Each structure stands twice: as C-alpha cells, then as structure tokens.
Amino acid sequence: xxxxxxxxxxxxxTLYMSVIVLIPxxxxxxxxFSQGIGTFFDSVxxxxxxxxxxxxxxxxxxxxxxxxxMGTLVAWVLVRDQFPGKRLLGAVxxxxxxLPTIVAGxxxxxxxxxxxxxxxxxxxxxxxxxxxxxxxxxxxxxxxVQPVLIELDKEVEEAAMSLGASxxxxxxxxxxxxxxxxxxxxxxxxxxxxxxxxxxxVLIAGKxxxxxxxxFADVENDSPQAAASLSVVLLVVALLVxxxxxxxxxxxxx
Amino acid sequence: MRISRPATLSLxxxxxxxxxxxxxxxxxxxxxxxxxxxxxxxWGWMTTPAAVSAFWLTLLMxxxxxxxNTIFGVGCALVLxxxxxxxxxxxxxxxxxxxxxxPVIVGLALILVYGQSGWFxxxxxxxxxxxxxxxxxxxxxxxxxxxxxxxxxVAPVLMEVGDEQEQxxxxxxxxxxxxxxRVTLPSIRWGVAYGVVLTTARALGEIGAVLIVSSNVxxxxxxxxxxxxxxxxxxxxxxxxxxxxxxxxxxxxxxxVLVAMSVLGSRRSVAR
Numbered sequence: 001x002x003x004x005x006x007x008x009x010x011x012x013x014t015l016y017m018s019v020i021v022l023i024p025x026x027x028x029x030x031x032x033f034s035q036g037i038g039t040f041f042d043s044v045x046x047x048x049x050x051x052x053x054x055x056x057x058x059x060x061x062x063x064x065x066x067x068x069x070m071g072t073l074v075a076w077v078l079v080r081d082q083f084p085g086k087r088l089l090g091a092v093x094x095x096x097x098x099l100p101t102i103v104a105g106x107x108x109x110x111x112x113x114x115x116x117x118x119x120x121x122x123x124x125x126x127x128x129x130x131x132x133x134x135x136x137x138x139x140x141x142x143x144x145v146q147p148v149l150i151e152l153d154k155e156v157e158e159a160a161m162s163l164g165a166s167x168x169x170x171x172x173x174x175x176x177x178x179x180x181x182x183x184x185x186x187x188x189x190x191x192x193x194x195x196x197x198x199x200x201x202v203l204i205a206g207k208x209x210x211x212x213x214x215x216f217a218d219v220e221n222d223s224p225q226a227a228a229s230l231s232v233v234l235l236v237v238a239l240l241v242x243x244x245x246x247x248x249x250x251x252x253x254x
Numbered sequence: 255m256r257i258s259r260p261a262t263l264s265l266x267x268x269x270x271x272x273x274x275x276x277x278x279x280x281x282x283x284x285x286x287x288x289x290x291x292x293x294x295x296x297w298g299w300m301t302t303p304a305a306v307s308a309f310w311l312t313l314l315m316x317x318x319x320x321x322x323n324t325i326f327g328v329g330c331a332l333v334l335x336x337x338x339x340x341x342x343x344x345x346x347x348x349x350x351x352x353x354x355x356x357p358v359i360v361g362l363a364l365i366l367v368y369g370q371s372g373w374f375x376x377x378x379x380x381x382x383x384x385x386x387x388x389x390x391x392x393x394x395x396x397x398x399x400x401x402x403x404x405x406x407x408v409a410p411v412l413m414e415v416g417d418e419q420e421q422x423x424x425x426x427x428x429x430x431x432x433x434x435x436r437v438t439l440p441s442i443r444w445g446v447a448y449g450v451v452l453t454t455a456r457a458l459g460e461i462g463a464v465l466i467v468s469s470n471v472x473x474x475x476x477x478x479x480x481x482x483x484x485x486x487x488x489x490x491x492x493x494x495x496x497x498x499x500x501x502x503x504x505x506x507x508x509x510x511v512l513v514a515m516s517v518l519g520s521r522r523s524v525a526r
Contacts, residue, residue: 009333010342016326020398021351024363027373031366070272077269081262089270091516095277097452098508098515100459102479103501106486107280110287110498117283135276167257189353196356198462199479203486212462215358219466224366231359238354246347 025235031228043229052209053233059126059210060194063133068187070134071141072179078142079149096138101199104135108204124206132200137190144186145179152178184248192241195234281505288498299499304472305481309503311389312477315464316457319396323453327404328446332438334405335412352401360398361466364391387469392477395463400456407449408442411522415441444522451518455511459504478504 032040043049078090096104108131112122122128152175160170198212205213211234218227257265288296299305333339334346352360367373368385378385385391419441423433439446461479468475470484478500485497 007339009329010337010339010345013326013330013333014341014345016330017345017348017401020394020401022348023373024360024367024398025351025355027366028359028363073265074269074273077266080257081266083266087516089273091512091519092273092277094512094515094519095508098455098459098512100461100479100482100504100508102459102461102482103284103504103508104280106482106497106501107284109486110283111280131276135280138276192354196354196359198356198358199459202461202465202483212356212358215356215362216462216466219358219362219365224362227362228366231356231362234356234359238351238356242347242350242354245350 028228028231028235031224032232035225039225040229040232043226044233048209049214049226049230052211052214052230055126055209056195056211057237059129059133060191062130063137063194064187064191066134067137067141067190068183071138071186071190072145072183075142075145075149079146093139093142096136101136101197102203104200105132105203108132108135108200113204123204124208126208128204128206129201129208129210132204133194133197136197136200137193140190140193141183141186144182144189148179148182181248185245188241188245188248192238195237284498284501284505288495288502291495295495296499296502299496300503302496304476305478305496305500305503307473308476308478308481308500311475312458312479312507314389315393315396315460315477316454318393319400319457320450320453322397323401324404324446324450326401327449327453328408328439328442330405331408331412331442335409336417349402349405352399357395357399357460357462358466360395360463364394364398364463364467368394386467387475389475391467392464392475395467396457396460399460399463400453403452403456404446404449407452408445411442411445412438444518448515448518448522451511451514455508455515458507458511478507 032043044053074093078086078093108128109123111118112120112128112131114121114123116122122131157170157174160174165173196212198216201210202213202216211230215227215230215234218224218230330345330349334342334349365372365386367375368378368391369375370379370386372386375386383390385394419437420433423437424430428436459479461483464477465480465483468477468480470476470480472481472484476484481500482497482504485493485500
C-alpha cells in the first residue's frame with residue numbers, strides 16, 4: 001500500500017516541513033550572514049553575547065547533570081518501589097510538559113520573589129534560572145529511563161548478586177551500563193531544551209544574561225541581524241545535541 | 255538489586271521531596287496568590303474582556319494547530335516507517351528540529367520570512383494579508399513548536415504493530431484507503447491520541463514564539479500566556495493578581511491535559 005504512495009507522501013511531508021520549519025530557519029541563517037561573515041563574527045563576539053553564551057551553556061550543563069542524577073533516582077523509585085499514591089506521582093511527572101512555561105516562571109516569582117512565603121529571595125538570580133530550568137526539563141530523563149528500567153532483566157541483577165556482587169557493584173556494573181544510553185539521551189534533550197528556554201525564564205531572569213532573552217531583546221530593539229547571529233550559534237549547538245542523541249540512540253538499539 | 259528497607263525509604267523520600275518542592279509547592283502558591291483577595295476579585299480578573307478573548311484565542315490556536323499537526327504527524331509517521339523512498343532518512347532527522355530550536359528563534363524566523371522586510375513580506379502585504387503581528391503568524395509559530403509530537407508518538411507504535419495485517423487486508427482486496435481506516439488507524443489510535451494531547455499541551459502554553467509575532471493587543475492577538483506576561487510586567491500591585499488569575503486558568507487547562515495524558519498513557523502502554 002505504502003510502497004507506491006511513499007514518494008508522494010514523502011513529498012507532501014517534506015513540503016509541510018519546509019514551509020513551517022526549514023524556510024524560516026534558512027531565513028535566520030541568511031540574515032545572520034547578510035552583511036558578510038565579518039559582521040556575523042563581530043555580532044557573536046561582543047562581550048554581552050559571549051557572557052550570555054557562557055552563562056546559558058554552563059547553567060544548561062548543570063541542569064542536565066542534576067537532571068540526570070535526580071531523573072534516574074525518580075525513575076528508579078517509580079519503577080522499583082511500591083507505595084500508595086505511586087500512580088498519582090507517575091502522572092505528576094508530566095506536569096512540566098503540560099504546564100505553560102510562563103506559568104512555571106510565575107510560580108517561581110510567587111515562591112522566591114519579593115513576597116516569598118519562605119523568605120527565600122532567589123528571583124532574578126542565576127539560582128532562579130537554574131530552578132526554572134530544572135522544572136521544565138524534569139520529565140526528559142525520567143521518561144527516557146523509566147521504560148528501560150521496566151524492561152531491564154532482573155535475572156541478570158540476581159545472578160550478579162548470587163555470584164557475590166555487592167549492591168554497589170551490581171549498580172555500577174549491571175544496572176547503570178544498561179541505563180546509560182537512556183540517561184545520556186534524556187540529559188541531552190534536557191540540555192537542548194535548557195539552552196533555548198524562554199518562557200520559564202523571561203519573568204525571573206532579571207539581569208542574568210540568557211541567550212534566548214538577548215535574542216528577544218535584539219528583536220524588540222529592531223536589530224534582527226544580531227538576533228539572527230546569536231540564533232545561528234544556538235542552532236548549531238542544538239544540532240550537535242540532536243546528532244549526539246541519534247548516535248546514542250543507534251548504539252542503544254543494537 | 256536487593257535494596258534494604260531504610261535505603262528504599264530514603265530514596266522514596268528524596269524523590270517525593272524533590273517532586274514536591276519542584277512541582278507541587280509552586281502550584282499551591284499560585285492558587286493561594288490568585289485567591290488571596292477573595293474569589294470575587296480573582297473571578298473579576300478572569301472575566302475581563304481581555305481575559306475572555308485571550309481564553310478563546312488560546313483555544314483557537316490549539317484548535318487549528320492540533321488537527322494540522324495530527325494529519326501531518328500520522329502521514330509522516332507512515333512515510334517514515336512504511337515508506338521505502340530514499341530521502342526519508344533526511345526527513346526523519348529533521349523532524350526533531352522544533353524540539354531543540356529555541357521558541358524565540360522561531361518567532362524571529364517568522365518575522366524574517368513574513369515580516370515587512372522579510373522574504374515574502376512584500377508579496378503578502380500587496381495582497382493585503384497580514385501575518386506578523388496578527389493571529390496568522392501566531393498560528394504558524396504554534397504549528398512550528400508543536401510539530402514533532404504526533405510523529406514521534408506514532409512512528410514507534412507503527413513499527414511495533416508491523417505490517418502483516420495491512421498486507422493481509424490488501425491481499426483480501428481492500429483499497430489503501432480502506433486498509434488505513436480499518437486496519438492501520440485502529441491499531442495506532444492510542445499513540446495518535448497521546449501525541450494529540452502532547453501537541454495540545456504545547457499549543458496552549460507556547461509563549462516565546464508567539465510573543466515575538468504578536469502585537470500584544472488585548473482582544474485580538476493576546477493569548478492567555480501572553481496575558482500572564484503582560485499583567486506581570488504592568489506596574490502596580492493589583493495587576494499581578496490578574497497575572498496569577500490567568501495563570502490559574504492555564505493551570506486548570508493543563509491539569510485537564512495531564513489527566514488525559516495519564517489515562518491515555520496507560521492505555522497506550524497496555525495496547526503495546
């Protein structure tokens with residue numbers, strides 16, 4: 001059925017992708033280099049842009065690292081532990097996917113802003129940016145690790161234990177290696193999401209220089225060339241992350 | 255692994271605390287802030303003309319973007335999984351782009367294509383079609399950011415169910431169209447439904463991409479997330495209650511989405 005329609009279907013799908021995604025992205029690249037490569041280079045090496053890139057990348061790396069550890073831990077509890085309310089907890093994990101990111105930002109103002117009920121004044125600092133990003137990227141690692149953990153053969157673990165392996169050894173030699181592709185893929189997605197996040201940060205970033213907010217400010221100040229140049233840098237990083245995920249995924253499948 | 259009782263309990267406690275502090279506490283505080291001046295005040299903010307039109311515009315965005323991306327998603331998944339044409343590998347690797355492209359970049363890209371000095375801006379302007387700073391541009395942005403969900407949910411299910419039944423149907427004389435409606439679609443329906451829910455969630459909540467291409471005028475191009483942003487930015491202590499009120503509306507919408515997610519999610523894993 002599909003063999004004949006394959007060509008037409010592919011054509012239509014590619015056309016839709018082109019109109020919605022590819023042509024607009026091409027326009028970004030064209031704009032970034034519209035005044036020559038020198039101007040592009042100047043735009044992405046101003047101290048403001050370099051700072052924002054450094055802050056964005058470092059915070060995103062930290063987010064990915066914390067997300068990898070806590071996400072794996074949460075996935076473990078959801079799969080291997082039994083307690084009342086577990087199903088509800090499992091559903092709550094998806095909340096950051098369901099909740100609009102601007103609401104996530106607003107909740108952080110409510111919690112850590114000037115009128116914080118706990119006296120924690122985190123808003124408008126890097127700490128607030130970190131918490132906001134941890135919130136929006138929470139499901140990535142959990143949802144990547146969970147199915148692998150469910151499928152994981154308990155017999156291998158039991159064999160290791162019966163051969164005298166300690167818990168630590170079993171975790172290090174049996175469980176973690178099996179989970180590694182899923183953890184890396186989940187953390188990479190979280191990283192990619194973090195470097196581009198805007199909605200959750202726009203209210204609480206304050207003077208913290210975040211790449212996406214600099215782009216937004218450039219657009220508002222009518223300097224699309226600068227905005228497009230920084231966008232190209234972010235796009236390249238995002239593409240590299242996508243490549244990494246594909247390679248890890250391919251290795252995990254074999 | 256055999257984990258001792260205390261270790262299990264402490265792992266559970268850490269996970270619950272982490273999720274509680276990160277997810278549930280913030281929601282509680284937003285509800286508290288929304289209703290701190292009484293229910294009437296919050297209701298007042300939710301029923302201003304700006305809020306009501308923002309509510310409907312938000313739903314309209316989703317109502318247009320979700321069906322389009324669903325049709326594209328199912329078709330594209332079929333092409334990727336069942337097709338034999340060369341070039342589908344390239345399409346496959348491009349599908350995920352919207353997941354990793356920053357929303358502000360999406361907004362900027364649309365301006366560069368459809369804006370006044372954009373690639374096609376002149377043409378559209380001559381024909382009296384306004385895209386940027388109008389709902390059309392906001393819809394394009396919403397379609398962009400929510401594009402991959404259905405494909406990514408449906409493709410693995412298609413791969414899992416295999417094509418034996420489809421071939422059997424074809425052998426028995428079913429047309430491709432019949433085979434799709436009677437065999438393929440029923441076997442992937444939970445995957446499609448889950449993808450639709452994810453698409454809806456993203457479409458309802460998008461801000462970055464939409465903010466850039468919206469004129470942010472109440473009554474015409476203001477969605478609920480934009481209303482939250484605008485009311486938060488207004489000086490004066492009352493409008494922040496309005497921001498919380500709009501946020502509460504969005505939270506209620508997303509809780510509905512979340513319930514659908516968990517119901518469909520378990521259905522989907524049973525079906526697999």
